[in-house]
């Protein structure tokens with residue numbers, strides 16, 4: 001099985017988000033970046049399939065500048081065989097999807113994995129678009145992937161249950177929890193990752209379809225006001241003042 | 246999500262910038278590592294710690310290791326630690342490639358263990374000891390010992406222990422009585438008992454490899470007659486079968502803290518059927534063991550630094566949320582303020598920050614010296630770093646432990662009454678860190694080592710080298726207006742150090758050795774407080790350089806907080822050395838004379 005795993009390079013969930021002075025991007029000072037956790041489910045499943053069948057390979061792909069390379073190295077350390085970086089600023093979902101599709105076209109991938117969304121901009125759009133651009137079947141929110149003959153058997157979560165699907169290959173999947181357990185790279189994997197190929201591919205020149213005009217933090221939450229139990233009347237007054245009762 | 250127990254930015258700032266990891270990695274021995282792979286490794290260790298170490302921290306305290314059915318019952322996370330230690334290559338990380346290792350620098354290994362210890366100080370010792378034992382075999386064991394034991398330990402399947410202490414011989418190893426009788430078959434018959442053996446028995450290793458100090462019968466008396474043996478719990482036969490080797494576990498010591506890290510009592514050869522295999526040459530046991538012990542001493546300092554960091558993070562989080570009292574200037578203010586605004590609470594938090602980060606700087610410096618002493622291309626430089634390392638080691642063992650305790654105690658105080666309650670974690674850190682001043686040689690013994698051995702070693706060259714290193718930092722710091730006054734303060738203390746050393750050496754010259762070392766522990770505090778001041782000045786210097794260049798990786802607040810903490814250390818901690826010097830230089834002798842009567 002030949003797999004392509006699309007990886008987003010996203011801020012760690014523990015990061016305290018600040019926007020840059022122009023309010024159009026993230027202030028990256030002191031921010032740690034990680035593999036988008038949903039992409040990592042797909043990555044580990046792709047590696048498991050390769051380990052189980054003993055054949056095939058796993059390529060990881062990220063659209064971005066040189067700063068994403070450590071994230072790709074981590075994917076290599078976890079067990080991917082090759083990495084590619086499409087050298088382009090990932091501006092919007094459509095242009096990213098076009099770059100991925102252009103890279104994947106003609107390379108004979110049986111499976112294209114992505115996450116159900118990236119935890120930075122939560123677009124949930126790229127994998128569906130990639131499938132469309134490559135004219136491939138697409139299953140979103142996949143929680144498991146097995147094979148029977150030349151068919152893929154996929155579960156996906158739906159409201160109140162699971163849907164069991166079957167698809168021909170090649171196939172595009174967006175993954176979520178359940179697909180696999182995350183793996184922590186070990187010493188050997190980390191050292192091997194240094195010598196695994198990481199190819200830099202020029203992006204296709206294009207303008208963004210959608211432009212970010214402004215990023216804003218939510219307004220600060222109002223603080224808590226504590227009212228002592230014996231001051232119930234004060235509470236009533238406050239609620240009254242606010243027009244709530 | 247695990248709560249914040251470690252400050253990775255500070256760890257990386259010190260490792261990468263202050264102690265210039267890149268220059269360490271220039272050695273050909275480390276050619277297969279670079280900053281990117283180190284970063285990946287440390288982040289992996291943080292993930293492992295969040296996932297597998299931190300969650301069981303409290304529970305290991307609440308359900309301590311306990312002796313039951315002739316073995317020790319430990320928390321199941323010990324199994325995870327051993328397994329992950331093997332799978333992730335943590336146990337063999339520093340071994341050479343020939344021994345299936347990864348030639349990881351000690352600096353990086355130290356940083357990794359520091360993260361794990363901050364997450365849960367009860368667990369890393371299990372793999373740390375296993376690694377230490379395997380490392381001794383890699384360096385001093387013969388081929389057979391290496392083939393039989395090292396791969397199993399590297400895989401985390403077999404555990405390792407260091408067995409020095411006996412009921413009558415703790416600080417004084419000369420007095421051990423465990424004996425080794427040679428046999429015609431080549432192995433030795435071991436007989437004796439060892440107490441306080443960490444990680445000595447549990448269900449998560451299928452065998453234990455005890456490194457036992459024992460005296461070969463008929464050998465020289467005292468430490469000169471001590472040899473080192475591999476004594477497995479089950480001895481591997483030629484067909485690979487494991488036979489019980491007459492090593493009996495008779496108990497587990499119940500303790501104040503670190504309750505999840507078992508501390509066992511082992512009896513060797515009660516039925517005269519305990520076999521041991523000599524490591525290296527006879528009567529050289531202490532020399533070999535010292536390799537492990539020097540590593541273990543840095544590891545103890547590392548653990549102290551890690552616990553004080555974890556406690557600082559917990560106190561800080563509490564102080565940011567707890568509202569109490571009004572500002573002195575606004576007593577009429579309606580709402581109480583967060584306690585983090587009270588100067589006295591800020592003082593306690595800054596003390597925690599100064600001690601925990603200063604200790605980390607010290608520990609990582611020792612690790613850097615260990616790397617350079619082992620791999621520098623120039624022989625003269627290797628010798629120079631070795632001497633610096635030897636001088637620093639007793640301080641690295643002691644300062645983070647002793648001052649770590651003070652810092653955690655202040656952290657507990659930040660929580661007020663809740664600090665004393667089991668519901669909050671501070672009390673566990675407070676209990677756990679207490680052992681660090683005791684094992685691997687007590688503070689008293691480390692202080693004797695510092696003053697009695699390390700200071701006089703090679704004609705006192707170590708201290709001269711250290712003074713040169715400090716001098717270089719003073720010079721560089723003086724280039725910045727903001728730092729110059731602090732460089733001058735530290736510089737102004739050096740004559741006092743010379744005075745104290747000359748005074749003490751005077752006793753040594755006269756052969757008054759007891760008087761020479763009577764106040765060794767005061768001297769330890771005197772010198773290590775200055776060394777940590779130097780560490781802080783160096784951290785502030787790197788922070789300032791980054792602020793000035795504007796090329797730093799971290800935020801302005803991060804760098805400014807480093808400089809601020811340095812200033813705090815210089816105002817609140819460094820002046821203590823004047824009082825210590827006064828006590829040391831005082832000619833009155835109160836601890837040597839007077840016999841038992843002074844306790845009347």
Ligand SMILES: Cc1cc2nc3c(=O)[nH]c(=O)nc-3n(C[C@H](O)[C@H](O)[C@H](O)COP(=O)(O)OP(=O)(O)OC[C@H]3O[C@@H](n4cnc5c(N)ncnc54)[C@H](O)[C@@H]3O)c2cc1C
Pocket residue numbers: 406407408409410414415416417440441442443444500508680683684685686687688689690693
């Ligand atoms: C939890 C725990 C884990 C341990 N793990 C191990 C282990 O894995 N392997 C192992 O071999 N040991 C281990 N130890 C033993 C530990 O190293 C010793 O307890 C320690 O070295 C002190 O020895 P002792 O307890 O016999 O104290 P003692 O040597 O009796 O010391 C008592 C006091 O006297 C002081 N003192 C002793 N001699 C001198 C001197 N010459 N000059 C000045 N002061 C002196 C000491 O500083 C101390 O304050 C462990 C101990 C504990 C508590």
